[in-house]
Amino acid sequence: MRYHPDIHHRRSIRLKDYDYSQAGAYFITICTKNRECLFGSIVNGEMLLSAWGVIVKNEWLRTSIIRPNIVVDEFVLMPNHLHGILVIVDTDCRGTLQRAPTVERFGKPTSNSIPTIVRLFKSTATKQINELRKTPGEPLWQRNYYERIIRNERELERIRKYVINDPLKWSLDIEDPERQKDYQNTAEYFKRMFEE
Known part of the structure; x- marks a missing residue:
């Protein structure tokens, strides 16, 4: 089917004009394409990682190593998705890369913004996994991701x-393939879950 802008449009869940490179905590959920369970399995309430899951976990942890102003807070890798909290720390000792403009200009990515961090994480993990499974160019992730700006300590x-x-x-999780039919979309679920 050919692309038609009136039918095939994606509604962004991001706040309009919000600077996603500013200091703060962000809750991120990234799902595999078609919610395929690739990263391991849950046994007795514990996630057992596959080789692909190990790659994803290591790349997520590397985020704070390659970006000194990013703190990887709590995260969990599940069979078909990752939940994680990223904290952007406001610091004056940033390198040249971190001094890039904080407003996206002409649709170009902004250094160390949440969209750029997620895009590069997904790309690097995909490349490594595709090399391992000998599937160059095969998509690993859903096109987008869910993010929420964490507004206070309680949240x-x-x-x-x-x-x-x-x-x-896991047996109650909306990302479990057995439960997906119970929810219309992930964004609605998380909106209800975190409303105060």
Whole structure:
């Protein structure tokens, strides 16, 4: 089917005009393409990583190594998605790369913004996994991802608890292929979950 802008449009869940490179905490959820369970399995409430899952976990952790102003907070890798909290720390000791403009200009990515971090993470993990499974160019992730700006300490603690306990609740998780029919979309679910 050919692309038609009136039918095939994606509604962005991002806040209009919000600077996603500013200091703060962000809750990120990234799903595999078609929610395929590639990263391991849940056994007795514990995530057992596949070789591909190990690659994804290592790349997520590398985020704070290659970006000194990013802190990887709580995260969990599930069979077909990753939940993680990224914290952008406001610091004056940033390198040249971190001094890039914070407003996207002419549709170009902004250095160290949440969209750029997620895009590069997905790209690097995909390349490594495709080399391992000998499927060059094969998509690994859904086109987009879910993110939420964490607004206060109470919400941060609630999200941390959710992330930590996610493997224990896999049979109830909306990303479990057995449960997906129960929810229209991930954004609606998380909006309800984190409303105060």
